[in-house]
Amino acid sequence: MMECKQTEDALPAVQEEQRGLAQELKALLEQEHALQKDALGVRLRVEQIDAAIAEHHNKIKHWHREAGKISLHTVDEQPAAALPALSPDALQAGPDPSTINTKIALLEARCEQVKPNLGAIAEYRKKEALYLQRVEELDDITTQRDGFKRGCEDLRKQRLNEFMAGFNIITNKLKENYQMLTLGATLS
Secondary structure, three states, X not given: OHHHHHHHHHHHHHHHHHHHHHHHXXXXXXXXXXXXXXXXXXXXXXXXXHHHHHHHHHHHHHHXXXXXXXXXXXXXXXXXXXXXXXXXXXXXXXXXXXXXXXXXXXXXXXXXXXXXXXXXXXXXXXXXXXXXXXXXXXXXXXHHHHHHHHHHHXXXXXXXXXXXXXXXXXXXXXXXXXXXXXXXXXXX
């Protein structure tokens, strides 16, 4: 009985200790949840960065292929110089984009001011008109040829049909004569 009394007296202290441990457990679980949430956010961010890196690597490969296709042409009898390849350090040390955009705008303005060779343009238009005229003539001739081909094919079919009709008439007459000569036997 004494033990029961001691246990009853110790019960509030044990219950208080249990509530304290439950609160600590709850706080630890909340911290763990917050850490998992942060870890998930960090993992997601790392995946986004990896995807961006892969995208930029693909862009680099694309632009290297495009740069390989570029070639310089001779202008005004001056030989074309080799297209320089810039290293990453040279790109960093190069002019800033605003300067490049300014140069582009100046070059575009200069291109607008340049007088084109109108004689070459007129000559091109004459040759294009001649080409279009010849293409039209070719189309007309091709249409006529196709018409003649159709007519020839129709005549060939008509001749075959007439031949087969005559052949059938002759075959039937021959069968009749054979049956008369053989008193009803078949020719086939």
